[in-house]
Amino acid sequence: MVWIIISCSPKTASLETPIDYSEDFSNTGNQEIPDEWWTTFEDEQLNSLIDSALSDNLSIASIWEQFQAEKENVRIQGSNQWPQVEASLRSGISRPQPDFAGGENTQAGLSASYEVDLWGRIKATKNAATFRATASYYDYQTATMSLSAEVSIAYFNVLSALQQIDLIKEQININERITKLIKARFSSGQLRAVDVLRQQQLLESTKALQIRAEQDLELAQNQLALLVGKPAQSNLLIKKRSLPKVDSLPATGLPLELTRRRPDLKSAYQRVLAADRDFAAAISNKYPRLSFTVATQARSNTYANLFQDWAYSISGNLVAPIFYGGRLKAEANQAESLKQSALYDYGQTVLIAFREVEDALINELKQKERMEVLERQLSLSDKTNRQIRLEFLNGFSEYLDLLIALNEQQQLRREQITAQQELLEFRVSLYRALAGSFKTIRENEINE
Structure with missing residues (x-):
């Protein structure tokens, strides 16, 4: 049976996003x-790790296959726009032939x-599948962007742990x-026993920090191995x-440009378009359908005479829905609600994207201010420690003053490494919030 629907698509409501793009971001470079x-x-080591992750990460491979499945679904839906042609062949033998009307009974x-x-x-259904396939591709790009950010952060965690271990040693x-x-x-009787105990306590606490840093290193290495598919x-x-x-602040651009650049926002909008086409298809279901069927058949009681005589038939069928208990109207209302839901989801996704940019900007700028304060603290701590150590050696200061100054200096140096790592993570978050998509190894292989 062949189904034909003439292209008089019903009108649907507009797709105006429920958000305002007028305000610029608070900072830019x-x-x-x-x-x-x-x-x-x-x-170069980070570049190599990300290349490995994009080619070997199993989650990314799974999302790519989901995209391939969505592409095939477009072909499935598009096949309904073409005639459906089938061939049939049936054969049987009845025995004993003298007693029953039989022999070979063959039909083609x-x-x-x-x-x-x-x-x-049909066109609306295919378009909906096309939009979903496009959204699936943007989901893949979103996943690759997230993976590159996760690899970067895990790599920086490894470097930070290595630096902490070197410093603690x-x-x-x-x-x-x-x-x-x-x-x-x-x-020689110049200090009390409690001073020796305090210094030993500081030594042991520093050794405990080394154990914790080694633990952090191994966990970060495990996470990095997982991300690169090992x-x-x-x-x-x-x-x-x-x-x-970390370089100077990158250019943030305009909020409207962000919606055209980020793959997750483009994916959400493609799903809005798909829901709109689903709505159009649901409305069309309330209208009559016209189909045509063309068939030809040959039949014979012997194989030799099978193709001598042919029978042909052409038929048309017009079906108009009259009473479905309100199902068709409910399906259209349901599709419209799903379309509006997708539109609101898109708007919410855009607002979250704007917040991510602002959060990343605030975190980076405040982290830089904090690092400047840490730098000044460390400079003052170095001067204080040198002065107290000199006074202690000359007998003008108590050991407790030296212990406090030494502990503060060492803690500030460890905090400095942690602060640098956090600044890198904030920069990665900013890149993740602002950057668009990029070509992966899988896409390049297909293009070749």
């Missing part, structure tokens, strides 16, 4: 963000059916030397041990 934004960190036939797309229902060596000095002065027990051979610097 001058540097343009490249598509592969992680290259701004100028770290060919039929075609086509529906005239009178109201655009250095601090342990300093505390061990001071412990020997304190014990020597205690032996077992947790794999050795990723991270060679670099210093965190990269």
Whole structure:
């Protein structure tokens, strides 16, 4: 049977987004963000890890296959715009032939059916599938963007843990030397036993920090291995041990440009368009359908005479819904509500995107201010520590003053590394909130 629907698509409501794009972002810079934004960190090891993740991460591979499935669904829905042609062959033998009318009973036939797309229902259904396939592609791009951000953060966590371990080992060596000095002065009666105990306590607490940093390193390495599609027990051979610097603030652009750039926003809008086409198809279901069928058949009691005589038939069928108990109207109302829901979801997604940009800007700017304060604190702490150490060696200061100054200095240096790591994470969040999509290895392979 062939179904034909003539293209007189029903009108649907407009797709105006329920948000305002007029206000600019609170801050901006001058540097343009490249598509592969992680290259701004100028770290070849990070570039290599992200390339591995984009090609080997299993979750990304799964999302890509979902996109491929949606593409095939477009072909499935589009097939309804063409005649459906079928061939049939049936054969049987009856025995004993002298007693029953029988012998060979063979039939061969060919039929075609086509529906005239009178109201655009079939076209609307195919368009809805096309929009969903496009949304699925943008979902894939969104996932690759999120994966690159997760790899970057996990990599920076590894570097931060390595730096913390190096720093803590250095601090342990300093505390061990001071412990020997304190014990020597205690032996000569210049210090109390409690001073020795306090210094030993500081030494042990520093060793405990090393254990915690080593734990953080192993967990960060496991997370990084997972993201690049490798077992947790794999050795990723991270060679670099210093965190990269953060450049000046990138250009944020206009809010309206963000909706045209971010793949998750484009995906949400494509789903609005798909819901709109579903609504159009639901309205079309209330109208008559016109279909045509063409069939030809040959039949014979012997194989030799099968194709000598043919029978042909052409038929048309017009079906108009009259009473469905309100089902068709309810389906149209349901599709309209789903369309409005998708539109509101899109608006909410845009608002969340705007908030993510603003949050990232605030976090980065405030983190830079905090790091400036930390730098001044560390400078003052270094001066204070040198002065107190000199006074202590000359007998003008108590050991407790030296202990407090040393502990504060070491803690500030550890906080400085953590602050640099957090600043990098905030920059990654800003890139993630502002950047658009980029071509992946899978897409390049298809294009080739």
